[in-house]
Amino acid sequence: MTDDALLTPQESARIREGIAGAVLGGPEGLTDSLEHDPAGYLRLVDASRVGAEEAGRLLREAVQGARAAGHSWDTVGRVLGVSRQAAQQRFATRGPEAAASDGPDRRVLTPLTAFTEMAALAEAGRAGWQLVGYGAFYHEVEASEHPWEHARVTLAAGARHRRMEAEGWIPVGAGWFPWRYYKRPLDPTGKTPADG
CATH class of the missing domain: 1.20.58 (Methane Monooxygenase Hydroxylase; Chain G, domain 1)
Known part of the structure; x- marks a missing residue:
């Protein structure tokens, strides 16, 4: 070694x-x-x-x-x-400029790190932005009429992925090693569809 x-x-x-x-x-x-x-x-x-x-x-x-x-x-x-x-x-990869540019319906959240991305997604989700794409140091979000929650799970957690999808979580993309990202819509009161 x-x-x-x-x-x-x-x-x-x-x-x-x-x-x-x-x-x-x-x-x-x-x-x-x-x-x-x-x-x-x-x-x-x-x-x-x-x-x-x-x-x-x-x-x-x-x-x-x-x-x-x-x-x-x-x-x-x-x-x-x-x-x-x-x-x-x-x-080295192309950065967030490879994603759609900011506009009224899409935004690029950057610069992000593995330690700040989930807080940025939580804030964006509460404001009605849903995750639609991602890459090194950025996440691309799209405007929505309702708030969203976002989650990140390691790709190796197969049973957890199936459980999340059964609970209404929507996978976003194929994953960004070692993570897979999910989103789930919330109603205006902050409840998930699964809450009824």
């Missing part, structure tokens, strides 16, 4: 095993086909490609999350084993 490594060798091994297990276990019958079917190896290549694309997406979003939590490009680069400049060139 290097001085800059934040994971133990055992933690790193568990992650590697988990990814290998997901790649081998995702496609139906892949593991068995590798014993007798040359086409199984092409399915393995395709499954590995999907795994690598997903791992790349998670890394990009994790880097943006670290930046949103206040970490410098220098610190992020050290964790990745590259220079500050290399990390910034590879992972």
Whole structure:
């Protein structure tokens, strides 16, 4: 383990095993086909490609999350084993200017961090603004005729996601690793539809 490594060798091994297990276990019958079917190896290549694309997406979003939590490009680069400049060139994204510009029906809440975004969404929601998009350091909200509440849940909480959706929470987008965002309308008295 290097001085800059934040994971133990055992933690790193568990992650590697988990990814290998997901790649081998995702496609139906892949593991068995590798014993007798040359086409199984092409399915393995395709499954590995999907795994690598997903791992790349998670890394990009994790880097943006670290930046949103206040970490410098220098610190992020050290964790990745590259220079500050290399990390910034590879992972810097377009900011909130990529979202719709402010107007009477849409606003961009920025600059936000992982520690301030939920308070900003709570304030906007009370004022009748609902979450419609997000990215590194910003959330895009749209005007509504009623107040909204917003929630953030880790992507790994599958049972909690199903429970929230059963309670009237609406997922917004596909998630921004490690979070999934939800919104739910409130009536003018502050009650949710589930409150009756």
